[in-house]
Amino acid sequence: MLRALYISGTGMLTQMKHVDTIGNNISNANTGGYKRDRSVSVSFEDMLLNRIRDGSGQKAIGPLNLGIHMDEVITVHEQGPMEYTGKSTDLSINGDGFFAVETQNGERYIRGGSFFVNDEGILVIGDGYRLMGENGPIRPGTDDFIVEPNGDVYVNNVYIDTLRMVSFQDLNLLAKEGNLLFQNTGADDNIAVFTGEVVQGYLEGSNVDVTQELIQMMASVRNYDSNQRIIRMLDDTLNKTVNEVGRV
Amino acid sequence: MIRAFYAAASGMQAQQRSIEVRSNNIANLQTVGFKQSKASFSDLVYDSLIPAEDGKAGVSLGNGTRVDSIHRDFRQGNLIETGNPLDLAIVGKGFFVVDNGSGERYYTRDGSFKLSVEPQGIYMVSSRGDYLLDDGGNRIALPSDRGNMVIDRDGLIRDGETVVARIGIVSFQNPEGLEAVGGNLYRQTASSGEPEPIGTGTILQQYLEGSNVDLLDEMTALLRTHRIFQLNSRVVQTADEMEGTANNLRT
Numbered sequence: 001m002l003r004a005l006y007i008s009g010t011g012m013l014t015q016m017k018h019v020d021t022i023g024n025n026i027s028n029a030n031t032g033g034y035k036r037d038r039s040v041s042v043s044f045e046d047m048l049l050n051r052i053r054d055g056s057g058q059k060a061i062g063p064l065n066l067g068i069h070m071d072e073v074i075t076v077h078e079q080g081p082m083e084y085t086g087k088s089t090d091l092s093i094n095g096d097g098f099f100a101v102e103t104q105n106g107e108r109y110i111r112g113g114s115f116f117v118n119d120e121g122i123l124v125i126g127d128g129y130r131l132m133g134e135n136g137p138i139r140p141g142t143d144d145f146i147v148e149p150n151g152d153v154y155v156n157n158v159y160i161d162t163l164r165m166v167s168f169q170d171l172n173l174l175a176k177e178g179n180l181l182f183q184n185t186g187a188d189d190n191i192a193v194f195t196g197e198v199v200q201g202y203l204e205g206s207n208v209d210v211t212q213e214l215i216q217m218m219a220s221v222r223n224y225d226s227n228q229r230i231i232r233m234l235d236d237t238l239n240k241t242v243n244e245v246g247r248v
Numbered sequence: 249m250i251r252a253f254y255a256a257a258s259g260m261q262a263q264q265r266s267i268e269v270r271s272n273n274i275a276n277l278q279t280v281g282f283k284q285s286k287a288s289f290s291d292l293v294y295d296s297l298i299p300a301e302d303g304k305a306g307v308s309l310g311n312g313t314r315v316d317s318i319h320r321d322f323r324q325g326n327l328i329e330t331g332n333p334l335d336l337a338i339v340g341k342g343f344f345v346v347d348n349g350s351g352e353r354y355y356t357r358d359g360s361f362k363l364s365v366e367p368q369g370i371y372m373v374s375s376r377g378d379y380l381l382d383d384g385g386n387r388i389a390l391p392s393d394r395g396n397m398v399i400d401r402d403g404l405i406r407d408g409e410t411v412v413a414r415i416g417i418v419s420f421q422n423p424e425g426l427e428a429v430g431g432n433l434y435r436q437t438a439s440s441g442e443p444e445p446i447g448t449g450t451i452l453q454q455y456l457e458g459s460n461v462d463l464l465d466e467m468t469a470l471l472r473t474h475r476i477f478q479l480n481s482r483v484v485q486t487a488d489e490m491e492g493t494a495n496n497l498r499t
Contacts, residue, residue: 012494016250016252016490017307017309019250019252019483019486019487019490020250020251020252020255020309020310021309021310022252022483023250023251023252023253023255023256023312023483023487024251024252024255024291024309024310024311024312025310026255026256026259026476026479026480026483027255027256027258027259027262027312027313027480027483028259028289028291028310028312028313029259029476029479030262030263030266030289030313030472030473030476031289031290031291031313032288032289034289034290034291034313037310039307070297070307071307072304072305072306072307073305073306073307073308073309074305075305086323087321087323113288114286114288114317114319116319116422116424117421117422118421118422118425118439119420119421119422119425119438119439119440119441120421120441121421126288126290126316126317127290127316141421142421170302170303172300172303172304172305173300173302173305175294175296175299175300175306175308176291176294176308176310177293177294178290178291178292178293178294178310178311179290179291179316180290180291180316185299185300186302210476210479214479214482217483217486221486221489221490224490224493225493228493228494228496228497231497232496232497232498232499235497235498
């Protein structure tokens with residue numbers, strides 16, 4: 001009976017994490033370039049119960065499951081909706097791929113966004129990190145520049161540099177770091193040839209589908225409630241066992 | 249306490265900020281030389297509970313969203329013909345330079361200038377009374393008889409054949425780094441860079457530059473932002489109910 005108490009407890013804890021993920025998705029439903037997370041929970045491995053001490057030797061009764069836990073949070077790298085802004089510094093990607101950004105912790109990756117040209121004439125993202133080109137930071141010196149679909153940057157029809165564009169073999173190895181940046185936690189050979197195309201003057205919206213999120217939230221909350229109901233029931237039963245059974 | 253609660257609260261806060269920015273844009277729909285702003289968001293840091301391994305994503309939970317930056321969009325506004333010879337509009341990049349009388353310089357796209365008749369001379373001033381500066385950084389004094397005065401595309405103020413002054417137009421490497429101080433004025437900051445004079449023809453006389461706010465854009469964005477605000481408040485409510493459920497584990 002105490003086992004059941006803990007099993008229902010794992011149920012409540014896991015559903016809470018589901019709602020945490022959903023809450024984070026919904027709060028980023030308007031965050032351009034955000035990719036939604038999907039949490040996956042799995043049950044603990046089955047435990048085999050054996051009959052002992054009944055004189056017949058050990059005999060298997062059957063498997064018992066000891067609850068559920070959160071196994072993975074998978075980032076869904078689906079394309080978000082493209083919004084036209086017409087601003088030359090608004091860059092995004094159609095298809096697979098990322099822009100490379102130089103940070104103090106090493107190279108990070110971003111899907112796009114409202115970039116700007118800083119006081120040194122270098123193209124930077126909102127936090128001031130520089131956007132990387134094949135030959136170091138991109139320095140257009142003006143916001144009057146053209147980016148070709150393959151990442152070539154032109155100022156006044158003169159070729160400047162090519163943006164460093166990357167794709168990944170295994171997107172599951174990309175860890176979110178906040179500020180819309182991704183970190184490659186895999187080896188360098190996880191980086192693949194860029195297959196998407198750079199689009200200038202567009203912003204990629206968040207790929208969160210609020211209807212789906214709300215439905216999942218309702219399901220998780222109800223599941224949470226059911227687990228709570230079971231715990232209360234078990235508590236009542238334990239109460240009877242401890243206090244009432246055997247009372248004269 | 250449940251993370252979703254704070255994540256959704258941060259979402260409400262960020263959407264609220266975005267609504268404020270959009271409302272300011274709409275309020276300035278008719279403001280001469282106004283440039284619209286837009287809030288952009290980014291996600292907050294993630295708590296990594298289980299790191300990723302080969303072929304399997306880890307478990308990391310997010311903490312919500314924040315306003316990353318508020319971008320000012322310096323694209324051209326509509327040109328409005330006024331017929332007033334002291335109304336100027338800049339076509340393309342650049343700012344007028346004005347001086348508030350005590351040596352502080354500001355930059356503006358608002359070209360609705362007036363005259364200020366003072367004992368030392370007749371000066372061109374902005375609606376607030378700030379002095380318009382020429383390309384040398386001096387106040388522009390006009391002759392008392394201005395019957396033949398014209399201002400050409402290069403900003404040269406001519407009275408017949410004689411050139412009175414040349415209006416100073418400057419641009420910045422990073423105009424988004426300018427600080428808006430109200431009254432249609434901007435101030436130079438470390439991130440905007442130094443003002444650089446522009447020489448080419450960019451001035452239109454008898455025109456004003458209208459606001460570059462697109463009402464349709466603002467209204468659709470406002471509707472969407474409002475909806476997402478509501479959704480976030482729904483999550484806060486749900487997280488609260490879950491806390492209540494946990495609280496009722498024992499009666």
